[in-house]
Amino acid sequence: MLGTGLSSWMLALALGWESDRNATLFAFLGTVLALGFLTVTGNALRPKGRSWFANGLAALSLATCGYFVWMAPKHALRWPMVSPLSDADMIAAVLLCLLVLEATRRTIGLTLCILVAGFLAYAVWGHHVPGSFSHRPLTLTEIVDHLVFTTNGLIGPALAVAAFLVFVFVLFGAVLDRLGGGDFFHDLAGALVGRQAGGPAKVAVVSSAMYGTISGSPTADVVTTGSLTIPMMKRLGYAPAYAGGVEAAASAGGAILPPVMGSAAFLMSDFTGIAYADIAFSAITIAVLYYVAVFYQVHARAVLDGLGAFEKAGPRVVEVMRRGWWFLVPIAAMVWLVVSADRPVYGGGIAVLLAGAMAVVMTRDPLRVARALFEAAQDGARRAAPVGIACGVAGLVVGTLTITDLSGKFSSLLFGFAPNQILFVMLITAGVTLLLGMGMPTPAVYVLAAVLAAPAMINLGVPVLAAHLFVVYFASMSAITPPVAVAAFAAASIAQADPIRIGLIACRLAVAAFVLPFCFVFRPGLLLVGEPIVVLWAVFVTLCGVVSLAAGFEGWLGRRLAPGQRAVLIAAGLTLVAPDWRADAAGLGLLALALAWVRLDRAGEKLRA
Template identity: 55%
Template sequence: MLTLLRRLAPGQSRVLPAAEQGFVHLVGAATGLLLLAMAFGWYVPREIALFLFLGAVLSLAFLTATGHPGRSRGRSWWAIALAALSLAACAYFIAMRPVHELRLPMIDELTPLDIAASILLILLVLEATRRCIGMTLVTLVLVFLAYAVLGNRLTGAFAHRGFTTQEMVDHLVFSTNGLFGPALEVAAFLVFVFVVFGALLDRFGGADFFYEMANSLVGRQVGGASKVAVVSSGLYGSISGSPTADVVTTGSFSIPLMIRTGTSRTHAGAIESAASTGGALLPPVMGSAAFLMTDFTGIPYASIVLAALVPALLYYLSVFLAVHFKAHRDGLKPMSEGETPRLRDVLTRHWIYLLPIGLLVWGVLSLNRPSFAGAIACAALLPVAILRERSPLKLVKALFYGLSDGMKGMIGVGVACAIAGLVVGTLSMTDLTGKISSGLFVMADGNPLLTVVTAAFVIIVLGMGMPTPAVYALSAVLAAPALIALGIELLPAHLFIVYIASMSAITPPVAVAAFAAASIAQANPVKIAVLACRIAMVAFILPFVFIYHPALLLVGSAGTILLSVTLVVAGVVALNAALEGYCLVRLDGLRRGLLLAAGLALLLPSDAMRIAGMVLFAAMMLWLLANRRASRSVAVAG
């Protein structure tokens, strides 16, 4: 079993010699500068920009990742050859663009060299996916491609007319429905700007600012170290949008601090994993999947951000309460005064960081051009950089490496979006989407709730070991039509997919955020993943709630929204208290069971059950409050 998992796992990061490292930084910074200039409005033809982006992503993927977890992390001539082939293949398409522009897609013949270059590019994308994401996704893509090739030999509903090699290549490479389709376009022209903003912010001390801010806000509370991890990971993750990057950045501070103040290694890793995963759900950036959602649905990004705000805050409320109740149950101490700075002091030292972050939030909500909003936020980092790096040489160096870091952070996302384009292209070419949606209905026997549960299960299975953008892109074409056919609105249906897909970072057995946390906490990654899923359980429940109660997405009257949010908050409190065994006082089995029943009832779609849950929750809180007063009276009398 372990051998099989190692075969399916992605490669490791390489330790590059100086020459290759310099090349990686140069390609990363040059590509980053080009994409940033385009975000500011500099015109480059779409096709040329995508060829350059894909060539950079593939070459960096081969140079920075090994072919297998057990392979040597040093120089590899195979990797260098594959990187050169990637650049050559994309250079061919750039050189041939004037010719390809004049041909009529699906009508004019492709030359043998066009077909050979296209097949080579597809194979390079598959190999880069194997190295960066793992064999699971490659196997899935190969199944879809095999269906396109052999589906005409099937009988029944899943048969298709069959396709020639030229038709497949034309659709997958030369149309906007395949490899160079919306997913790769969003990655290059939208996601990158926000990733590079996070990389530059990190270069200029942004992670330290978020950590100190969180420390000043909650460090003096009971279980302060764990709460600092939750708040700092949420703040940083809302900008970076990457659970793994969040774990590595904030977890390097928070996990050792939690362990030092009495939290077990497994629990420390789980708290950091759950808190970091939520960053992909928290505005203003929300990770890469939200940008793909704008393209798939046509819904403005600002509307998605506003709709996602309340569920994201409820998620972090849940994680915070889980930490809070456990800290009181275990008797953890607050952090010492010397370890917790005052908020005024933090803002006095670091107020300038609020300028680019505030500008980013304003731009995303006010402008109808998210990429431009990200670009001006990057420009607003210059005052921070000038104050931090006094020397002009150091400033240029920091900007160079920040752009390079941003591009390296895009490797996994870029590869995932490229491979997702191949799947989406295959699905559209064979009309498999409608057949799978019909299959979901059949599996659920036409039951609406069971269809939603089945769709969630499919998304979770797809998400094991895959990055969120790839999971969302696949699920948006596989599961979304089935959800919308049930009468669910477009926004709740796609946001449902984003939430379930985001949980792939902590879903066993291949939970990338949990594995990153395990390397810092020195604990078992599977145990961390299982515990992280329990801490983050509200993220698995909330999508079902807002599908049936879209008031959580700020849809409806103010009174309806307020009532719905109040009931869900009560449900989140009750569930976390039941799971952690504490709420005002330690809870026995009976009171935990009653709170669990109240919490579940408050989150059910039935109005009668929600009212019953609220009555039970109110009665339980009065009972627990009376117990707390009684225990305090006994303590004073003693």
């Protein structure tokens, strides 16, 4: 009932019901903490199952957050960092921080828990650190006051985005699942590309893209679409690790594909003040380029390995659309409200209601639809709980960074190492983001990297939109980057293969994603910024670059490539990243050389035949 109540309440808020912000966030936090304790044990030997201890922690979470909800009117009148805190306030605040850390350990892992504990330790003892990283002495009361009783910490922007924006889209994804939307996307993808060479893998790419743009979660995408596509690929001759890698790479792209993208994009809108519709519009081209590269590599591997189509006979596009066209109605309404009306949360709420209404009309079985919606409400709450916990613990880190000014010190350090070397700072930012992403969910990775590293890029002249999208991309790709790649581990459980090998294959298939962020920072036209001719040239050159990289990494360009040809193509792709006409000329020249070389080889084979 907790999950159903939370989903109903968040849906009401999305549709316009008003409530006190802080009280709502504390109630939301208490509920997701309780759900986390009731659904995950944190014990790898017994990942599920309740115990009296878990039940006690869940009850304690609800009681502690209930205290803050009850005290919200009184706390709203005090001056943070000035008015004194009562003993009950201090006990409840410290207890809440400990509960968040334990829930983080259970739902996300020990790595993030240790990282957050390190930041909190820095706040307490950082004044003993020598040099520029020292800060003024802070009392425990000051730290607790800042972390729990202000909007710069636990109930800051990250948790607000999780509650007021992300939750409704997670709920919409769960509703589509329960009503059969996942099967519709899978069938539609099969009808579109299933009869081509490498059909099963292409179905995985297309269906993961269609589902991922709604769910925005690489791991949820893998679990949902991968449960269908990975066994299908294995049955038709794909190696288990490769099948898992295809699904992981395709699912990772869902977090960067408009119109919904992922929760990190909503956080970015809140952090930067840029309208979400503008972010989604700017991200369209680079998301499409990513999927073009993945699709090409999947096709190339299928041709090289002689892997055939998914099926010779099956439903056509018209037949699939006739059966499930109504799934597109709530999605279209949501897209319109998100992009045109710039009302993302309202769009998500309307989409949920519209999906239920359309299901009743099409199935003429209100009881079955009501049961499906009830189950979807529980699913949505369970899926959103780790996101809410991650955003809560990220708020603790952000609060620590702001009270100690560690983010400013880190940016100054980066700028000091390379005062005018933007490429160096970008490489460090990418590395830090991927490192933070080892075992952490995308929203938490984005929050930390956006506060720590993005300001250094902005100080060097990178536009705010490009700098934060750069972080969003690498935060999303951290889901498939070994050694701890959450999407790869999810795929491994389905494929029954080594997760590290799956992660490495996924990274190879997603090679474009590790290059595209550098491209759009250097070429703003890729973000649809600038004159039409500038945008068209940027898209053309980058398309040539990602296809060159894809062909070079897979070793196919109309025929099997020799090592030298692959090297030339990879060099062409990397050269086309640089924003200079000489680099463009050199990269296009190398691509032309590779094409001519391949054509000469083909002509020579025909003569010898």
